[in-house]
Amino acid sequence: MEWLWAILSATLLVYLLQQLLGPNNQKKLPPGPRGLPILGHFHLLGKNPHVDLCNLARKHGPVMGLRFGPVPAVVVSSPAVAELVLKTHDLVFASRPPHDAARQLSYEQRNLVFGPYGPYWRNMRKLCTLQLLSNFKIDQFRPVRKAEVWLLVNSLKHAAEGRENVDLSAAISAVNGDMNCLMILGRKYSDGDLDEEGFKALFMETVDVAAQFNLADFFPYVGSLDLQGLNRRMKRLSKVFDGFLEKIIEDHVMKRGEEKGNEDFVDTMMAIMESGEAGFEFDRRHIKAVLLDLLIAGTDTSATAIEWAMSELMKHPAVMKKLQQELESVVGLDQMVDESHLNKLEYLECVVKEVLRLHPVVPLLIPHESMEDCELQGFYITKKSRVIVNAWAIGRDPDIWANPDSFTPERFIDNEIDLRGRHFELIPFGSGRRGCPGLQLGLTVVKLLVAQLAHCFDWELPIGMKPDDIDMSDHFGLVTARAKHLMAIPKYRLHVS
Numbered sequence: 001m002e003w004l005w006a007i008l009s010a011t012l013l014v015y016l017l018q019q020l021l022g023p024n025n026q027k028k029l030p031p032g033p034r035g036l037p038i039l040g041h042f043h044l045l046g047k048n049p050h051v052d053l054c055n056l057a058r059k060h061g062p063v064m065g066l067r068f069g070p071v072p073a074v075v076v077s078s079p080a081v082a083e084l085v086l087k088t089h090d091l092v093f094a095s096r097p098p099h100d101a102a103r104q105l106s107y108e109q110r111n112l113v114f115g116p117y118g119p120y121w122r123n124m125r126k127l128c129t130l131q132l133l134s135n136f137k138i139d140q141f142r143p144v145r146k147a148e149v150w151l152l153v154n155s156l157k158h159a160a161e162g163r164e165n166v167d168l169s170a171a172i173s174a175v176n177g178d179m180n181c182l183m184i185l186g187r188k189y190s191d192g193d194l195d196e197e198g199f200k201a202l203f204m205e206t207v208d209v210a211a212q213f214n215l216a217d218f219f220p221y222v223g224s225l226d227l228q229g230l231n232r233r234m235k236r237l238s239k240v241f242d243g244f245l246e247k248i249i250e251d252h253v254m255k256r257g258e259e260k261g262n263e264d265f266v267d268t269m270m271a272i273m274e275s276g277e278a279g280f281e282f283d284r285r286h287i288k289a290v291l292l293d294l295l296i297a298g299t300d301t302s303a304t305a306i307e308w309a310m311s312e313l314m315k316h317p318a319v320m321k322k323l324q325q326e327l328e329s330v331v332g333l334d335q336m337v338d339e340s341h342l343n344k345l346e347y348l349e350c351v352v353k354e355v356l357r358l359h360p361v362v363p364l365l366i367p368h369e370s371m372e373d374c375e376l377q378g379f380y381i382t383k384k385s386r387v388i389v390n391a392w393a394i395g396r397d398p399d400i401w402a403n404p405d406s407f408t409p410e411r412f413i414d415n416e417i418d419l420r421g422r423h424f425e426l427i428p429f430g431s432g433r434r435g436c437p438g439l440q441l442g443l444t445v446v447k448l449l450v451a452q453l454a455h456c457f458d459w460e461l462p463i464g465m466k467p468d469d470i471d472m473s474d475h476f477g478l479v480t481a482r483a484k485h486l487m488a489i490p491k492y493r494l495h496v497s
Contacts (some may be wrong), residue, residue, distance in 0.1 A: 027380035030065030030074055032056075040067035042213060048476050049213070050363035053077070054393035063379050069218035071097075073386040074376070077393040079400065079424035082431075084376050085368065085387055086424070090432040097369040097386050100216040100223060101209050104234040105241065111289040112437065113297065113366060123280045128290060129437050131272065132265050138441050141183045142339055148179045149448060153336065153456050160490040165462050169307050169485035172449065173200050176303040179445065184294050185248055186264035194244050202240065203300050207478035209233055211364075245288040265294065298438060301361045302445045304481040308359040309351065309450045311486055312407045314459055315470045319409060323347055324493075327455040333495045337451040339444065348451055350409035352443070353419055353426065356395075358407060360428040361479050363392035368434065391427050400425050457490040 033056060035041045044066075045052050053075050057064050062078035076082050085093050095117035096102075102114035112128060115121040131137070152175040159166050177199050178188050194202060214230050216223025226232060252266050263271075269287045272278050313320040326347045331337050342348070368387040375381065396404040402411070417423040420439060421431030429436040436442070453459075461467065473483040 028378060030063045030376075030379040030381070031060045032065035033060065035067050038069065040069055040071075041073075042068060045213060048474070050390060050392040050476065050480070053364070053388070053390050054396070057390065057393060063376050065379070068213065068386070069215070071218050071384075071386060072382055073388060074381055076376075076387060076389045078397065079394055081376060082389050082394060082427060083424040085389060086421070086427070086431040086434075089374055089376075092372055092374045093368040093370055093387050094433045095369045095371050096434075097367055097384075098217060098220075099210075100214050101206075101212075101230070101234055104231075104238050105206065105210075106289045106292060107285040110286050111293045113293050116369075117371065117433070120280060123278070124286065124290065125437060127272065127278060131268050132294070133437050133441060135440065138444065144182045145179055145339070145445065145448065148175050148182070149452055150336070151175070152449075153452060156457060156490045157492050160457065160492045163489055165487055165489050167485050168310060168453075168488050169482065170200075172306045172310070173299075173303045175449070176306070176445065177299050180295060180298045182264070184265040184291060184298070186252070186266060194240065199299070202237065203296050204477070204481075205233065206237055206241075206296055207300055209237065211476065211478040241292055242288065245291055246284075248291070249284060249287065266291065294438070297436075298441070300479045300481075302442050302449075304361045304479050305352075305356060305359070305442075305446045306449045306453075307482050307486055308361075309355045309446070310453060310459075310488075311470060311472060311482065312355055312358070313351070313450075313454060314461065314486075314488060315467045315472070316407055317467060319351065319407065320454060320459070323351055323454050327451060331455060333493065335496060336494070337448065337455050339448055342444070342447050342451065345447070345451060346413075347409065348447060350412040352447055352450065353412045353417070354407060354409040356419055356428040357401070357426055358395060358405075359474070359480075360391040360395060361481075362428070363390070363476075363480050365389040365391055365427070365430050366434070366478075389427070389430075391430075394425065394427065456492065456494055458493050460489040460491060462487055462489065 033041065033044060036043060044056065053064075054077065057075060057077035062076065062081045064075040064077065066073040066075060076085055096109070096114050099109060099114045102109045102111060106114060109115050110120075112121070112125055115124070152171060156166065156171070181188050189199070192198075209230055212228065212230060214223070215227060216230070223231070248266060249270065252270055266287070269290065273282050273284075273287060313323065326345060327337065330344050331341050365388070368389070370381055370383055370385045370387060373381065373383050381387075394400070398404050417426050419426045419428055421427060421429060421435045424431065429439045429442070461470070470486075471482075471484050474480050475483045
């Protein structure tokens with residue numbers, strides 16, 4: 001253990017020298033709580049870091065300085081400062097810090113979510129936006145989404161006939177996963193095709209690992225010791241996903257030319273790779289990294305948002321009734337909701353906004369990294385600082401929102417605030433260069449499924465349970481979902497078989 005103490009002693013010495021001799025000690029740094037030597041502020045974070053950081057920010061301010069090991073960090077907790085980071089100084093904060101989970105799972109951070117800013121990332125984002133996530137591509141898969149939603153409604157109708165208590169969380173996750181597999185990979189896959197644990201369990205473990213405050217990200221030399229056991233988990237996940245994705249690509253190579261005019265995302269990316277049209281280094285590693293992004297982000301985030309929406313609607317029956325009345329008026333009880341109806345459903349839009357205000361699925365937006373020294377509201381931010389935007393805290397700021405903890409979709413009626421990154425009071429998808437490129441597809445899926453579940457069914461809670469009894473606790477991760485599955489009894493309400 002002598003060598004471990006030597007590393008810790010050296011780290012402490014470097015830290016003390018930086019504090020005493022560094023050029024920044026004359027600068028006005030962001031205020032923050034007192035940290036511990038070497039560790040910094042790790043000890044202040046519990047199982048819900050978004051809540052802990054919100055509480056700290058209320059004491060120290062919307063630009064709060066922290067330190068994780070030797071790495072300086074800034075926590076942003078107000079719309080005004082978020083706008084400075086994501087818009088005014090967007091380019092300065094456009095990069096991502098080193099991320100050990102992404103390095104191991106996403107082929108040395110070759111993915112979009114965690115890729116560092118630079119020519120490769122810009123080209124890859126442009127390619128994905130134009131070739132995979134364009135409005136044309138999204139519309140191309142409208143029949144796929146329609147068919148999968150019909151299957152979900154049909155299965156819930158059978159449950160309704162027997163007054164079964166349905167695991168709605170599992171049903172939402174399954175249909176969302178099937179839609180994503182069809183759009184991205186070309187066909188559905190069963191849990192056994194990936195691993196005996198199944199898609200949902202592995203995706204949940206992946207976002208859990210990715211959200212951990214991993215010592216390897218802050219103390220690279222200590223990371224090899226795997227004190228938290230994360231390396232072991234990441235290596236196992238990496239092996240499982242790589243094997244699965246490699247098999248997907250091989251299957252597409254074998255079936256090439258069999259079907260024309262029905263290309264999935266893998267077909268599109270393989271064609272680009274083989275044609276050389278990308279104009280930058282683009283091989284199977286890049287394809288697999290982006291596919292993993294699309295699978296995890298597309299499946300987990302949308303399913304989580306839909307779960308939270310149905311939870312809030314069941315907890316607030318008056319809101320559910322008002323949404324159902326709008327659906328009856330616009331759609332009618334003689335048919336299911338179609339995607340063409342979505343733009344006409346104004347109250348649905350308010351419900352989705354309110355859900356994502358209270359429950360942003362990524363409460364701490366993916367960390368940014370400053371590429372040069374900068375100033376935020378008079379505070380000096382050093383190069384290579386981690387910048388954490390607390391979307392959860394912004395969504396519950398009492399200076400912005402009246403009764404911030406209440407579920408009140410009416411607050412968005414005749415309110416211009418949207419959630420597409422233009423208004424920084426509501427940024428569940430981020431904003432600027434690092435805003436979510438899959439925003440349009442995600443919103444389409446969330447609105448379609450929430451509208452369909454509310455329109456086709458009345459929902460009763462399990463016997464003896466009242467709306468106030470619904471457990472709304474969450475489980476923090478890169479995607480923060482309900483801690484417990486949502487259970488309910490469907491009652492079919494349409495006049496169509």
